[in-house]
Structures are given as structure tokens and as C-alpha cells.
Amino acid sequence: MIHIKSKTEIEKMRDAGKLAAELLEQTGLRVKAGVSTLELNDYAHRFTIKNGAESAPLNYKGFPKSICTSINNVVCHGIPKKDETLKDGDIMNIDVTVKLRGYHGDTSRMFAVGEIDEKTRQLLFDTQKAMNIGIETIKPGGRISDIGTAIDAYLTPRRYGIVRDLTGHGIGRNFHEEPSVPHYSQNHIRVQLKPGMTFTVEPMVNLGGYEVVFSKTDGWTVTTADGSLSAQYEHTCLVTADGYEILTQLEGK
Numbered sequence: 001m002i003h004i005k006s007k008t009e010i011e012k013m014r015d016a017g018k019l020a021a022e023l024l025e026q027t028g029l030r031v032k033a034g035v036s037t038l039e040l041n042d043y044a045h046r047f048t049i050k051n052g053a054e055s056a057p058l059n060y061k062g063f064p065k066s067i068c069t070s071i072n073n074v075v076c077h078g079i080p081k082k083d084e085t086l087k088d089g090d091i092m093n094i095d096v097t098v099k100l101r102g103y104h105g106d107t108s109r110m111f112a113v114g115e116i117d118e119k120t121r122q123l124l125f126d127t128q129k130a131m132n133i134g135i136e137t138i139k140p141g142g143r144i145s146d147i148g149t150a151i152d153a154y155l156t157p158r159r160y161g162i163v164r165d166l167t168g169h170g171i172g173r174n175f176h177e178e179p180s181v182p183h184y185s186q187n188h189i190r191v192q193l194k195p196g197m198t199f200t201v202e203p204m205v206n207l208g209g210y211e212v213v214f215s216k217t218d219g220w221t222v223t224t225a226d227g228s229l230s231a232q233y234e235h236t237c238l239v240t241a242d243g244y245e246i247l248t249q250l251e252g253k
């Protein structure tokens with residue numbers, strides 16, 4: 001069942017989304033060579049609490065930390081660690097989710113540490129662009145499958161691997177709810193979009209193949225099967241009367 005949010009719920013989703021965006025921005029300002037992913041986690045956790053919210057990832061299905069930090073060939077769900085320090089040339093996704101007055105805001109983006117090469121820069125650019133192209137298809141009467149179809153049409157000719165084993169998701173009172181939002185072209189998700197639906201668009205894009213491996217050691221870390229670099233951007237979106245609203249965007253950005 002897909003939950004359609006009421007006017008008051010939409011207000012709460014806007015507040016949660018805005019806080020998540022601010023949290024991501026502030027945490028990102030702390031990214032530089034020599035900083036550990038645990039330091040970023042601890043900063044983000046304090047910021048969240050100070051703003052009257054909870055870190056949704058912490059203890060979610062046993063996840064041990066408050067944010068996900070995914071470096072280089074890590075696709076998503078990387079666990080912040082004391083002994084994992086950023087170094088020049090790394091790329092990293094920071095994924096934050098807050099729960100504010102019962103509602104969730106979920107957003108992520110890439111950060112580059114120092115100088116990165118041209119191909120890597122292009123990966124980040126194309127992944128963000130693909131997310132935006134997917135989001136731009138959102139309108140009442142449209143379908144969830146339009147999002148993945150548009151993302152796939154942009155990325156596949158550019159020879160990227162679009163991760164298939166993880167998708168976007170409905171979000172609201174629950175961190176993850178229906179519908180599932182695939183980022184590749186397919187036609188079996190026939191869900192029609194209606195005003196008041198809220199879900200994420202969060203493509204994971206590999207420089208190599210689309211296949212991924214789920215860690216058996218920590219139960220969370222997802223890496224590319226071929227060791228290639230991976231990028232991801234994520235926004236929480238609302239279907240409006242005439243299109244969409246991005247809930248996790250800072251004003252003026």
C-alpha cells in the first residue's frame with residue numbers, strides 16, 4: 001500500500017527534508033584529507049540531536065552508526081570507522097536520514113577529497129545529472145517506471161553500470177515504505193503517481209559493471225563486484241498537483 005500524505009504530513013515531510021539537507025551540507029563542510037569517517041558520523045549525530053531529531057540509520061535493522069559513508073568502490077551503506085581516514089583523490093558518498101516529529105528526510109551526495117581525475121569527475125557529474133533527469137519526470141498520472149527509464153536513457157549510452165539490487169523507496173512515517181523506485185529501465189512497476197506520494201530517487205552508478213557484492217563480514221557494506229568506482233546522489237521528493245517538489249534541497253541551491 002502506498003501512503004498518500006495529508007497536508008499536515010507534507011508540512012512535516014518538508015521540515016524533515018530541510019533538516020536533512022542542512023545536515024548533509026554541514027557534515028560535508030568537514031570533509032577533508034585526514035578526517036575519519038567516524039568524526040563525520042559523530043558531528044552529524046550531534047547536529048541531528050541538537051536540532052530535535054533522531055538519526056534514522058542508528059540501530060535501523062542493526063545498523064551501528066548514524067550516517068552512511070561510502071568511499072570509492074563502496075556503493076552504499078558504508079559504516080563510519082575510527083581508522084578510516086580520507087585521503088587525497090578519494091570520492092565519498094555521505095547519506096543522511098533524519099526523523100523529525102515522526103517523519104523522515106533522506107538525502108545523499110558525493111564529495112571529492114582533493115584532486116580527482118577527469119573520468120571520476122565525470123562520473124559524479126553524470127550521476128547527479130541522472131538523478132535530476134529522473135526527478136524531472138515526476139508528475140501526477142505519470143508512473144514510477146518513468147523515472148528509471150529516463151535515468152537509464154541518460155546513463156547506458158555513456159557506458160555506466162546502473163545498480164539494480166538497490167532502489168529508491170517510499171518514505172514518510174517509515175524510513176522505507178512502498179513503492180520501490182528502480183533506477184533502470186523496466187516496465188513492470190506500473191504504479192501511477194498521485195499528489196501526496198513521497199519517495200526517494202537515489203541512483204547508484206558504477207564506472208564498471210552494475211553487479212554489486214553485499215559484505216558477509218559486517219552485514220552492510222555494498223561494493224562493486226569488479227572493484228570499479230561508484231557514485232550516488234539522493235533526494236526525497238513529493239508528487240504535487242502539477243509535478244514534483246524536492247524536499248531535501250536547501251533554498252537557493
Ligand code: MF3
Pocket residue numbers: 056057058060061063067068077095096097106169200202220234
Ligand atoms: N539512507 C539509505 C537509503 O537511502 C539507507 C541506509 S539504511 C542504513 O535508503 F541502515 F544503512 F542506514
Ligand code: CO
Pocket residue numbers: 106168169200202234
Ligand atoms: Co533512501
Ligand code: CO
Pocket residue numbers: 095096097106107108234
Ligand atoms: Co539515503
